[in-house]
Amino acid sequence: MEPTPIQTPAAVPAQPAPRPRHGPCSACEHFRRGTSVTGATFAALLDPLKPKVNEAHSEKTKEEREGLDQYRPEVELRLQDQFDEWSRRPVGQIVYCGLHEFEGRFHITEVKNQDQRCDDFLPRQANPEPHACSTCVYNIAPLNEVLMTLDQTVGRTDRGRDLREKEIQPALNAQAEREYRDCVEGGGFLRSQPGLLPRCEVYSTASDELGLPRYVVGPVVNGGARCVAWERGVSPTRAQTSEELARLRDEARRTWEISEHPPPVRLAPGEVLEDVFGPAHSAAGNDEADIVEYCLTLLGLNADYVSSIGIRFMQSVWYRPRVVDDGSAAAASPAPTTAAGPGVGSAMAQPSQPFPLQPLVAYQHPTYHRVWFQVMVGENEVTIAVHVGAAEVHFNLAALPMRTWTQLRTTQGALPITILSDAPSGVYAAWY
């Protein structure tokens, strides 16, 4: 019979050392040191809007500093009643237990782990990899690209810039301050979805234990960078947003080209210029309004405000109604704001109504910025001076195809636009 081999010590599998079940908080995975909520919120805000919250940031930082004295007395009180939760998120180096920090509960270590009796003790890893939100796939951060696209779209014309200065920028400033204050006061938890601060896809929920939405600003709540849900990567939302912005910009560029460079047109009987030109003009404007609305929505502005800006953008930049996706107008056509024609009295209520040019008469339209001409008799050279804002441009209309409506491209620009006519009869113009 074969002798039973004797196991050498090397062949015996090593037994892992038993995990300590209790210990000091400083040796526990859940141990945290407070960080400045105001500082983390400010740092997380979309960069171009930081200067807009400077005042609120100074005020809240001062409050945060002044509140530091209240933590010690709270520990004394809680030791007496043995309730182990802070009344708010600890800041500025105050230590706490982060076991339930993503639920907005912060334990007082002196109470929860009194005499090292805490059963939630988990030995701390040596040199753990930081689990920061900035490197996490679940961090949905606001994009500068959105703000830049909005800026470029509304900033393309003087009228758009005016809308931006007077309405859009103040609304964004107010939004930045609101999000900043809500985030600081909520310790990184918000009740409405932020657009200018990042949010965590894992811990944000449409319905918390109170049945209310709760949005978690990761870099504030996860100040210790020890989040267990962390996963290295970049949120796919970033690429999806960039793709959608690129799609909207391409579409707007395409329809703008069509609208800007219409071919000369000979109208069929009963047809008016608006029939030919209007749909392209409207499509180009509405495609830009789509970009404006998409950006404002991503930046966290509420739906009613966003659609009101879409309508205002169309009215003040394109003088056309906003047409929403189902093809219906979001607002009635804007009333024509001015009259034009010889002197003040000659009404030109509709932009597409052609009017005959009389020699030595000035025609002005402060609203529409495109001019179409039609030359009915072309034996002589016909020169027209068109003022676009301060600039004066001369056109030889004899170069235009006869009896055909042609848009003069270089007439687009600053308003008002004026035609100084020395045309013989037989030349018609129309504004857009």
Ligand code: SF4
């Ligand atoms: S209270 Fe318990 S779970 Fe929290 S840090 Fe201390 S030992 Fe860890």
Ligand code: SF4
């Ligand atoms: S809180 Fe955690 S899961 Fe959420 S973004 Fe930050 S690291 Fe990622």
